[in-house]
Amino acid sequence: MKSSNESVKIDGIDKEILRFLMEDARKPVLEIARNIGISGAAIHQRLRKLEASGLISGSKFIINPKVLGYTTMAYIGIYLDKAMSNPLAVRELSKIPEVLECHYTTGNWSILIKVLCRDNEHLMQVLNKQIQHIEGISRTETFISLDQQIDRQITI
Amino acid sequence: MKSSNESVKIDGIDKEILRFLMEDARKPVLEIARNIGISGAAIHQRLRKLEASGLISGSKFIINPKVLGYTTMAYIGIYLDKAMSNPLAVRELSKIPEVLECHYTTGNWSILIKVLCRDNEHLMQVLNKQIQHIEGISRTETFISLDQQIDRQITI
DNA sequence: ATTGAAATATGTTCGTA
DNA sequence: TACGAACATATTTCAAT
Numbered sequence: 001m002k003s004s005n006e007s008v009k010i011d012g013i014d015k016e017i018l019r020f021l022m023e024d025a026r027k028p029v030l031e032i033a034r035n036i037g038i039s040g041a042a043i044h045q046r047l048r049k050l051e052a053s054g055l056i057s058g059s060k061f062i063i064n065p066k067v068l069g070y071t072t073m074a075y076i077g078i079y080l081d082k083a084m085s086n087p088l089a090v091r092e093l094s095k096i097p098e099v100l101e102c103h104y105t106t107g108n109w110s111i112l113i114k115v116l117c118r119d120n121e122h123l124m125q126v127l128n129k130q131i132q133h134i135e136g137i138s139r140t141e142t143f144i145s146l147d148q149q150i151d152r153q154i155t156i
Numbered sequence: 157m158k159s160s161n162e163s164v165k166i167d168g169i170d171k172e173i174l175r176f177l178m179e180d181a182r183k184p185v186l187e188i189a190r191n192i193g194i195s196g197a198a199i200h201q202r203l204r205k206l207e208a209s210g211l212i213s214g215s216k217f218i219i220n221p222k223v224l225g226y227t228t229m230a231y232i233g234i235y236l237d238k239a240m241s242n243p244l245a246v247r248e249l250s251k252i253p254e255v256l257e258c259h260y261t262t263g264n265w266s267i268l269i270k271v272l273c274r275d276n277e278h279l280m281q282v283l284n285k286q287i288q289h290i291e292g293i294s295r296t297e298t299f300i301s302l303d304q305q306i307d308r309q310i311t312i
Numbered sequence: 313a314t315t316g317a318a319a320t321a322t323g324t325t326c327g328t329a
Numbered sequence: 330t331a332c333g334a335a336c337a338t339a340t341t342t343c344a345a346t
Contacts, residue, residue, distance in 0.1 A: 007223070007224055007225035008223050008224065018217065018219065021216075021217035022216055022217045022219060023214075023216070024214060024215055024216075025181035025182055025215035025216055025217050026181055026182060026215050028321080028322055028323085028340095029322075029323070030321075030322055030323080031322090038331070038332090039331065039332050039333070040322080040323080040324090041324080041325085041326095041331075041332065041333075042330070042331050042332075044323075044324070044325090045330075045331080046330090053223060054220055054223045055219060055220055055223040055224065056217055056218070056219065056220070057218045057219070057220040058179075058180060058217075058218050059180055059181035059182050059215060059216065059217045059218060060177075060178055060179070060180075060181055060215065060216055060218060060309070061174065061177035061178045061181045061212055061214075061215045062212070062213045062214050062215060062216060062309075063174065063178060063211060063212065063213070063309055063310055063312065064210055064211055064212070064213040065309075065310045067163070067164050067209060067210045067211040068163055068164065068211065068310065068312075069163035070310060073259075075231070075259075075261070075268060077299075090305045090306070093306065094305070094306050097310075097311040099306060100306070100307070100308055100309065100310070101304065101306055101307055101308075102304070102305045102306035103229075103231075103301040103302070103303065103304050103305070104301070104302040104303045104305065105231070105299040105300060105301055105302060106298075106299060106300040106302065107297070107298070107299040107300075108299075109299070112231060112299060112301070113306075116310055141263070142262075142263070143233075143261040143262060143263040143264075143265070143268060144261060144262040144263075145259040145260070145261055145268070146259070146260040146261060146262060147259065147260045148257065148258070148259050149246045149250070149258045149259070149260065150246070150249065150250050150255060150256070150257055150258035150269075151256070151257055152256055152257075153216070153218075153219055153221075153256065154219055154221045154224065154226060154253075154256070154272055155253040156219065184323095184338075184339055184340090185339075185340070186338075186339055186340085187339090194313095194314070194315090195314065195315055195316075196339080196340080196341095197314070197315065197316080197340095197341085197342085197343090198313070198314050198315075200340075200341070200342090201313075201314080202313090
């Protein structure tokens with residue numbers, strides 16, 4: 001994989017291929033080939049190159065958590081005690097399956113996390129019985145996402 | 157798709173299938189079949205059912221933005237003027253490709269967005285020349301993600 | 313719900329341009 | 330880099346259980 005200060009060069013055909021697959025990872029290569037007018041073998045070869053460059057980091061099925069009854073998403077800003085080693089807190093947070101993201105951040109908080117819960121009561125349980133119990137976590141600020149309006153990847 | 161207060165029932169085999177495909181959307185169904193010991197046709201049928209239930213909302217290739225030189229991720233809390241209609245602000249925000257997520261939130265802000273930029277200077281440009289120019293946006297608070305430690309989907 | 317088999321479509325490799 | 334042909338796999342459908 002390329003280092004972060006050395007951008008990979010991709011041309012228009014690479015972009016077309018990527019745009020198709022970012023929309024639908026299971027779109028057949030041959031279908032893409034017919035769409036953009038080059039052979040399947042050529043696309044295959046380009047994909048191998050793109051994978052080798054590290055630009056493609058994999059593919060995922062996307063699950064709709066609402067269908068499983070998970071309807072409450074929230075961001076939580078976390079203040080850590082000065083004495084607390086951040087990696088330890090992160091390790092504890094990663095054991096909580098409701099925690100989907102965790103960022104070290106500039107600004108007020110040490111850490112910003114995203115959590116996904118079934119409902120507000122479940123969120124309260126996760127906060128009071130799990131997150132607040134982690135050593136070094138003193139105070140938290142919770143922002144419930146009432147509605148997510150935009151959710152996308154980088155524009156290629 | 158099921159309504160949000162009526163959870164879909166999935167059994168252990170569904171979970172196994174989903175776990176494989178959430179890891180790698182292009183994993184062949186037949187390979188999964190060999191792994192969990194049922195026929196490909198059975199998995200095919202279960203996947204059709206899961207899609208019909210709305211639990212699977214699609215699949216995506218995951219792009220590593222760092223390889224394209226996008227290394228600065230930030231969350232921005234946005235205060236909107238009372239007079240401002242939120243949907244208008246969201247429509248303007250969605251025109252900015254650097255804005256990857258947008259949530260209506262409880263708490264201090266009206267809106268919380270996630271942006272991805274090449275570097276701090278690019279972030280500053282997006283803030284000062286695009287976001288701050290949107291009508292109704294009075295003040296913003298920026299939290300730069302120094303490092304993302306957790307990034308995952310719901311645990312099935 | 314699951315199976316195996318048949319038909320169709322796709323993935324993959326390779327020699328050549 | 331791209332191509333087409335050849336081969337290996339996978340997807341999809343279906344009758345039967």
